[in-house]
Amino acid sequence: xxxxxxxxVSHLTKRYSQFTLQDVSFTIAPGTIMGMIGVNGAGKSTxxxxxxxxxxxxxxxxxxxxPANPAVMLGETVYYPEKKLAxxxxxxxxxxxxxxxxQYRYYLHFFDLDDQKKVKELSTxxxxxxxxxxxxxxxxxxxxxxxxxxxxxxxxxxAIRQVFRHYVADGQHSILFSxxxxxxxxxxxxxxxxxxxxxxxxxxxxPDFIDHFxxxxxxxxxxxxxxxxxxxxxxxxxxxxxxxxx
Amino acid sequence: xxxxxxxxxxLLAAHPTTWFFVWLGALVxxxxxxxxxxxxxxxxAPSLDLVxxxxxxxxxxxxxxxxxxxxxxxxxxxxTFTFQTVMLLLTIPWALLRTLYIQTNPAGITANVAxxxxxxxxxxxxxxxxxxxxxxxxxxxxxxYFWGTLAALILLGVMETLPHLPGLRxxxxxxxxxxLLQSPFLVAGIMAFITSFFVTMxxxxxxxxxxxx
Numbered sequence: 001x002x003x004x005x006x007x008x009v010s011h012l013t014k015r016y017s018q019f020t021l022q023d024v025s026f027t028i029a030p031g032t033i034m035g036m037i038g039v040n041g042a043g044k045s046t047x048x049x050x051x052x053x054x055x056x057x058x059x060x061x062x063x064x065x066x067p068a069n070p071a072v073m074l075g076e077t078v079y080y081p082e083k084k085l086a087x088x089x090x091x092x093x094x095x096x097x098x099x100x101x102x103q104y105r106y107y108l109h110f111f112d113l114d115d116q117k118k119v120k121e122l123s124t125x126x127x128x129x130x131x132x133x134x135x136x137x138x139x140x141x142x143x144x145x146x147x148x149x150x151x152x153x154x155x156x157x158x159a160i161r162q163v164f165r166h167y168v169a170d171g172q173h174s175i176l177f178s179x180x181x182x183x184x185x186x187x188x189x190x191x192x193x194x195x196x197x198x199x200x201x202x203x204x205x206x207p208d209f210i211d212h213f214x215x216x217x218x219x220x221x222x223x224x225x226x227x228x229x230x231x232x233x234x235x236x237x238x239x240x241x242x243x244x245x246x
Numbered sequence: 247x248x249x250x251x252x253x254x255x256x257l258l259a260a261h262p263t264t265w266f267f268v269w270l271g272a273l274v275x276x277x278x279x280x281x282x283x284x285x286x287x288x289x290x291a292p293s294l295d296l297v298x299x300x301x302x303x304x305x306x307x308x309x310x311x312x313x314x315x316x317x318x319x320x321x322x323x324x325x326t327f328t329f330q331t332v333m334l335l336l337t338i339p340w341a342l343l344r345t346l347y348i349q350t351n352p353a354g355i356t357a358n359v360a361x362x363x364x365x366x367x368x369x370x371x372x373x374x375x376x377x378x379x380x381x382x383x384x385x386x387x388x389x390x391y392f393w394g395t396l397a398a399l400i401l402l403g404v405m406e407t408l409p410h411l412p413g414l415r416x417x418x419x420x421x422x423x424x425x426l427l428q429s430p431f432l433v434a435g436i437m438a439f440i441t442s443f444f445v446t447m448x449x450x451x452x453x454x455x456x457x458x459x
Contacts, residue, residue: 049458049459052310053309053314053315054306054309054310054315054458054459055458055459056455056456056457056458068312069312070310070311070312070314072310074306074310077303077306078303079302079303079304079306079307080258080259080302080303080304080307081302082302083258087257087258088258090257091253091254091257091258092311094250094253094254095250095311095312095313096312
């Protein structure tokens with residue numbers, strides 16, 4: 001890691017029997033939000049889990065700012081369904097020397113969360129917002145978020161985007177998030193890393209990312225090109241009616 | 247950090263039956279009962295706790311804390327050994343109370359010094375096999391539990407057999423002179439239990455570092 005990055009991933013490789021994550025490299029600059037896109041099974045979660053220390057890579061290095069203060073959220077993972085949010089928070093905060101109760105209370109209020117509720121009483125969206133509130137309340141330089149906006153209504157998604165923008169606004173913090181929702185990339189990502197079949201297809205700042213694929217697809221410099229278009233062009237499979245057994 | 251892990255384990259992660267199982271040493275008050283069963287309850291509780299940990303995603307939650315995967319092992323090993331220690335400590339008053347009104351047990355060995363010594367030895371071996379086995383995968387509980395209880399069954403079988411061997415009747419006695427003779431069993435059990443704590447912690451951490459979550 002250098003002063004110019006909060007995360008440097010170099011040649012990350014992980015081999016499974018059916019899948020290989022190969023030679024993944026990218027960096028995240030302070031004060032930026034990086035979106036990681038790719039279809040299901042492309043390797044996004046394996047990359048995030050490797051950075052989080054949950055998966056042991058076969059090769060490669062990862063240098064992360066403040067490794068003793070990690071902030072990782074795996075979307076749609078439900079912890080302790082029978083427990084109250086307040087109980088989980090009380091237990092969690094004791095592990096973070098930089099826990100900021102004021103900030104945590106602010107996020108609870110902003111997201112309209114009642115920490116006296118049990119986890120099982122929350123909707124998917126409320127649960128993700130609670131996990132984000134915890135993740136963002138101990139001043140971690142880098143947030144690593146797996147599908148943080150999946151299953152969330154547009155209003156809540158907008159609230160989360162605002163919070164993300166605020167989190168990196170001081171130029172000292174960054175966010176790395178994976179998503180399938182391309183409108184999130186358009187709305188908040190400063191840079192994008194496209195993962196395809198276990199490898200980085202392209203990683204760049206958002207304008208450069210779009211320009212790259214315009215050139216790749218033989219489009220003019222001003223031609224409209226959305227992230228959906230890019231994904232569909234790269235990943236789309238066309239069904240062959242004649243090949244389907246009757 | 248030990249206090250934080252204990253709080254996390256008992257307030258957040260522990261299976262609700264923990265608070266019931268911890269009192270099951272009171273079974274030594276039953277006039278005729280195989281008291282070895284108390285130790286099997288002391289083995290069942292940590293296994294239920296790990297089943298519950300899988301259901302509540304406790305292992306993933308803990309692995310994402312600053313202590314990482316090592317914290318998962320630390321929490322579970324601390325939970326297992328402290329639970330069993332407290333359970334056995336709570337058994338002692340019942341065992342003492344029992345000797346006031348009845349001093350024999352037709353269904354097996356009585357709750358004396360040798361009983362606690364062999365029990366600690368059985369738990370030490372069970373905990374090592376069970377926890378180090380579980381942390382090879384982080385998900386599979388069945389086989390580690392089987393091997394752990396099998397080893398404990400053999401040790402507790404030895405305990406139940408000893409008083410029936412010639413010249414070893416004192417192993418099943420609660421008379422003061424017999425209790426003194428039994429004290430090496432207790433010392434050995436305590437030493438094995440303490441040693442198992444540290445060895446289980448170290449080997450489990452090594453095993454779990456290789457596991458992908």
